[in-house]
Amino acid sequence: MNSVDFAPQFAPRIAPATVLVVDDQTSSRLVISELLSVEGHQVLEADGSRQVFNCIEEHQPDLVLLDVIMPEVDGFEICRQLKQSEQTRWIPVILMTASSDRSARLSGIEAGADDFLLKPFGQTELSARVRSLINQKRFNQHTDHAEQVLFSMAKAVENRDPSTGDHCDRIVQLSQSFGHYLGLSTEEIRNLVWGSYLHDIGKVGIPDAILLKADRLTASEWVKMRHHVLIGEEICKPMRALHGVTPIIRHHHERWDGSGYPDGLVGEQIPKLAQIFQLLDIFDALSNARSYKPALSLEKTLHIMKAETRKGWRNPDLFAQFVKFMQLEDCACS
Numbered sequence: 001m002n003s004v005d006f007a008p009q010f011a012p013r014i015a016p017a018t019v020l021v022v023d024d025q026t027s028s029r030l031v032i033s034e035l036l037s038v039e040g041h042q043v044l045e046a047d048g049s050r051q052v053f054n055c056i057e058e059h060q061p062d063l064v065l066l067d068v069i070m071p072e073v074d075g076f077e078i079c080r081q082l083k084q085s086e087q088t089r090w091i092p093v094i095l096m097t098a099s100s101d102r103s104a105r106l107s108g109i110e111a112g113a114d115d116f117l118l119k120p121f122g123q124t125e126l127s128a129r130v131r132s133l134i135n136q137k138r139f140n141q142h143t144d145h146a147e148q149v150l151f152s153m154a155k156a157v158e159n160r161d162p163s164t165g166d167h168c169d170r171i172v173q174l175s176q177s178f179g180h181y182l183g184l185s186t187e188e189i190r191n192l193v194w195g196s197y198l199h200d201i202g203k204v205g206i207p208d209a210i211l212l213k214a215d216r217l218t219a220s221e222w223v224k225m226r227h228h229v230l231i232g233e234e235i236c237k238p239m240r241a242l243h244g245v246t247p248i249i250r251h252h253h254e255r256w257d258g259s260g261y262p263d264g265l266v267g268e269q270i271p272k273l274a275q276i277f278q279l280l281d282i283f284d285a286l287s288n289a290r291s292y293k294p295a296l297s298l299e300k301t302l303h304i305m306k307a308e309t310r311k312g313w314r315n316p317d318l319f320a321q322f323v324k325f326m327q328l329e330d331c332a333c334s
Contacts, residue, residue: 016040017062017134022052022078023096024070032065035123036130052078056088062134065117068097068104076111083112092133096121150236154201167284171196174280181325187244188273195248195277202232202249226261229253247271252278257312267315275315279305279322298330 023029024047033043046052068075082088095108098119115129175196179189210221232249236242251274254260289295309319
């Protein structure tokens, strides 16, 4: 490791960060600490797995520099544990290794490492890798804050109409249960859950005079109401983390026979998660009381949904699976 290799003066600087250096060799930790200190970073040190998790819990570092070869637990396993935990999975991890062997890099990728540093390295390379990942982490934090604002906005939209009660929270529970029943992936279930909260966020652009109208909507009012799916898509489209959710937002009012909106999609043209979500949405609306209707029994709710499926509005195979799922749920609750 060449500590004389200073970063060029024109390299863009970042606000100082907290970096955890994990290496069982004291001399290596000291050299890396010196290199990082030049950038103004606060450096924490750990010599093994026992210290790593305590240090992370106490100090919440912005990045972890992790040596691969260590006694007891190696860097690959520590990285794997960090990436599997909800509390630490978003902390960038740079694995440091003296081996250029392809299998070592593959093991690091499988463990979830964000980057690699091949020993020996100098300040220029270290600075560039650290700067890149810290910038990315801070960007992700800003994105998370924006997502939180969207979820708060969606909750505010739901609260505009008190008749819906805890509609979104109930669909979240259904999404998780039915998603597992269908064997969906973790990401698909997450998208369904997020879609449960965000599917009607576009109603923020619909006037109260239309949204809360007790009487039947006029033709022009109905056209404006239908625009909520397009408004919602536009609100969420810029968020990369919501790319799997926007199809639910846009298409949860499509119908199997093409008579839905906004695009009149037919059959399997309708995104799979939108097909699943609309069953959950309709089921909750029918089976829970609203200001204009009482709650319907499970039998009556499924009867109405079956009639709609016969009309061609729903995927018949998916609805059959939903019926079996609800019957199992009903038996479990009995």
